[in-house]
Amino acid sequence: MGAVLRSEWYKLRKSKILPIIFAGPLIAIIIGALFNYDSMEGGFNKWYLAVLSMNLTYALLFLPLITGVLASSICRYEHQAGGWKQLLALPVTRGNVFISKYVLLLLLVFLIQLLYLGAIYIVGIINGFTDPFPLEIIWKSIIGGWLATFPLVALQLWMSIVFKSFAAPFAVNVIFTLPTILAVNSERFGPFYPWAQPFSMMYIGGSADDVFFVPWEQVLTVVGGSFIIFFLGGYIYFQRKMI
Amino acid sequence: MISMMQTDFLKIKRKGFWFLTFLGPIGVVALQMVNYGVRKEYLLQQSENDWLYYLQNISVFTPLALVLGIAIFTSFIASIENETNAWKQLISLPVSKMMVYLSKFTILACLLFISSILLMLFTLGFGIFLSFDEAIPWWELVKYSFYPYFAALPVLALQLWIATVSKNQGVPITTGIFGVIFAYSAYMLPDWMIWKWPSLMNQWDEPLINVLLGLGVGCLLYVMGMLDFTRRDVK
Numbered sequence: 001m002g003a004v005l006r007s008e009w010y011k012l013r014k015s016k017i018l019p020i021i022f023a024g025p026l027i028a029i030i031i032g033a034l035f036n037y038d039s040m041e042g043g044f045n046k047w048y049l050a051v052l053s054m055n056l057t058y059a060l061l062f063l064p065l066i067t068g069v070l071a072s073s074i075c076r077y078e079h080q081a082g083g084w085k086q087l088l089a090l091p092v093t094r095g096n097v098f099i100s101k102y103v104l105l106l107l108l109v110f111l112i113q114l115l116y117l118g119a120i121y122i123v124g125i126i127n128g129f130t131d132p133f134p135l136e137i138i139w140k141s142i143i144g145g146w147l148a149t150f151p152l153v154a155l156q157l158w159m160s161i162v163f164k165s166f167a168a169p170f171a172v173n174v175i176f177t178l179p180t181i182l183a184v185n186s187e188r189f190g191p192f193y194p195w196a197q198p199f200s201m202m203y204i205g206g207s208a209d210d211v212f213f214v215p216w217e218q219v220l221t222v223v224g225g226s227f228i229i230f231f232l233g234g235y236i237y238f239q240r241k242m243i
Numbered sequence: 244m245i246s247m248m249q250t251d252f253l254k255i256k257r258k259g260f261w262f263l264t265f266l267g268p269i270g271v272v273a274l275q276m277v278n279y280g281v282r283k284e285y286l287l288q289q290s291e292n293d294w295l296y297y298l299q300n301i302s303v304f305t306p307l308a309l310v311l312g313i314a315i316f317t318s319f320i321a322s323i324e325n326e327t328n329a330w331k332q333l334i335s336l337p338v339s340k341m342m343v344y345l346s347k348f349t350i351l352a353c354l355l356f357i358s359s360i361l362l363m364l365f366t367l368g369f370g371i372f373l374s375f376d377e378a379i380p381w382w383e384l385v386k387y388s389f390y391p392y393f394a395a396l397p398v399l400a401l402q403l404w405i406a407t408v409s410k411n412q413g414v415p416i417t418t419g420i421f422g423v424i425f426a427y428s429a430y431m432l433p434d435w436m437i438w439k440w441p442s443l444m445n446q447w448d449e450p451l452i453n454v455l456l457g458l459g460v461g462c463l464l465y466v467m468g469m470l471d472f473t474r475r476d477v478k
Contacts (some may be wrong), residue, residue: 020417027424034431057424065420073413164326166412167319170419171263174311175270178304181427182274186281 004092005100011077012104020069024062024112025119028054032123046129051120051138051204058116059145059202060180063109064152064195068173070108071156072166074101079164084243098157098238102231105153106146113142137204144201144212147219151194151226158234161241191218194226247338247346254323255350260316264354267312268362271304272369279373293375298387301366305387306426306441309395312358313402314419316351321406321415330477340473348403348465355392355399363388386450387443394440394453396461398422401437404468408475 035053078084088094120138152173159169176195183193190196191214200214201223212219255261278300279286290296324330334340363384370379402422406415425438432439434446440457443450 016411017413020413023417023421027421031424031428057428061424061427062420065423066417069413069416069420072416073411076411076413165319165322166416167315167322168259170318170416171259171315174315175266178270178307178311179274179277181304181307182278188281 001096001100004096005103008074008100008104012074012108015073015076017070017073017108020066020073021108021112022115024058024066025115027062028058028116028119029122029126031057032119033126045131045134046127047120047124047131047134047138048204050123050127050129051141054120054123055141055199055202055204059199060184061177063112063145063149063198064177064180065170065173066112067105067109067149067153068156068159068170069166070105071153071160072169074105075157075160076166088243094239095235098235102154102157105157106150109149109153110146113146117142134204140212141202141204144214145198147212148197148201148223151223151230152198154227154230154234158230158237161234161238192222194222197223244342244346247342248349251320251346251350255320258319258323260319260354263312263315264358265361267308267358268365271301271308271362272365274304275300276369279369283373292377293373294370294377294380295383297370297373297375298366298380298383301362302387302391302443305362305391306395306429307423309355309391309441310398310422310426310438311419312355313351313395313399314416314422316354317399317402317406318412318415318419320347320351320403321409322412325410325412334477341469344403344407344469344472347407348400348469351399351403352396355395359389359392390443390450390454391441393461394443394450394457396457397437397440397464400461400464400468404464404471407468407472 032050032054035050078087087097117138121133124133156169156173159172163169180193180195180199183190183196184199190200197214201212201219203213275297279297286296286300287293324333333343366388367379367384370384402415402419405418406412409415422438425432425436426441429439429442429444437457437460439445440453443453445452
């Protein structure tokens, strides 16, 4: 398992994925810097305003969409010139290959989340915020958003193994991500839509009584449930895939 | 040129292009079906002119669907050649590289145009189903269906350029994600950004400017992309 993970890491290092990873924080900084903070009077902590405005694009669209790009990138080597055959001819199990790809993807998403945290901080410095940095709340948001991508990453890995091109898994991703814009406005559907979860779990305006910004039951049922479905779906598909 | 386009149409068969061409407009209208299905009473109270308000609701998602559709289509059409290393074989035929590029662009422009026609039909269909009190605003309907298409031509030219010259299709897809985020935050972008144009917003409040800019800059970016494509080595 460790060896498979290491080899995935080597492949990743050579695949020019860095610009993609930095894209998210970059866009967050642009959005955060463009936002007009003086228009909001009323003694809000300015960090909150910054995070709320940045989340609106970052968590709603960017995070769900970029998981797909990462998943396709991580399968790119294998799709080119019969890489799957070579990889699976090694003494590794398909299960291990799938799980190490998945773990690596989760680490990448976590890295993006950390960079996003850095981006929030940079936006604060650019705008010269003097309010105290709400570290605990922002951590909740970062970790919560990361957890919420678990099912999406699983589905995207599945789709990336099915399709050779980047465009097809991306199309699947887009089809599910665009309705999020409507779903988050609905109190009835929002909580049950897996693609809306990154936004809900990063939304720092939610109730702060629980560990995250959404109730535990919702995390367990919607995020956990969709994670199990997508992960098992991908896992079983990969076990049976004709190479 | 005609035979070139025929081969391209043949290549995109059973790859999901037509499916996406239909899905885009259906999706945009379906989102409003859900929207109006859940809270029709509330939405009808929002404005004096329900037809126009409905068209505006539709047009919230049109630019996003267009920009994403363009990213998917361009990357798709490039990967058809990339996957089997077919660029070299294609270029070795007695066709000019300009023709190859023009044909791909025309195909995608056609598909997106068909999408726009479908968008108009579906919008009209569901609008009639909702049976608003006002008469159907035909001219507005045509505007909201086709203006975004013309305003999005620069994005199509740019994405096709990036997709055809990138070995790694992650690059055009990531550009597409940037594009959709720009399109989504169009209201806070400066007027010169091409991703703002499909939203038909500008400081003069005159959507026709976006159409004309789209056509002009679209041609310019197309020529730049084509020239760059012809000058590159095909490996």
